[in-house]
Structure formats: C-alpha cells, structure tokens
Amino acid sequence: MFRIEKNLSRPNVPKTIRFTEELDEKLTIVANGEQISFNELVLRCCQYALNDYEGKADIKK
Numbered sequence: 001m002f003r004i005e006k007n008l009s010r011p012n013v014p015k016t017i018r019f020t021e022e023l024d025e026k027l028t029i030v031a032n033g034e035q036i037s038f039n040e041l042v043l044r045c046c047q048y049a050l051n052d053y054e055g056k057a058d059i060k061k
Contacts, residue, residue: 027045
C-alpha cells in the first residue's frame, strides 16, 4: 500500500517533466491533502514504483 512518509533526503537533481491536466490535478489534490510539496509526492510515487519494479533493468544496488 502506498503511504506518504514525511522524511525524504534532499533532492538536488533538477528535471523537467510534463503531466496531463488530469494527473496534475489529482497529484496536486493529494499533495495538498497530505501537506507536502508536489515535488515530494512525485518523488514518493517514483520510489514506490521502483520498489515494486519487476522489469528487465537491474536497479537493485
């Protein structure tokens, strides 16, 4: 289950990504509801996805 944890190491790599309007709206609602930044929510979502990744790339270090 995806849960919002409030601790996150300091991100320092800038990236530019594009969202659909619908996804942006939903993520903004969740971030506001959890009282975290949009950026932190996106990082948490990515980490969650990587924790359950079962593809061909070897990402385990």
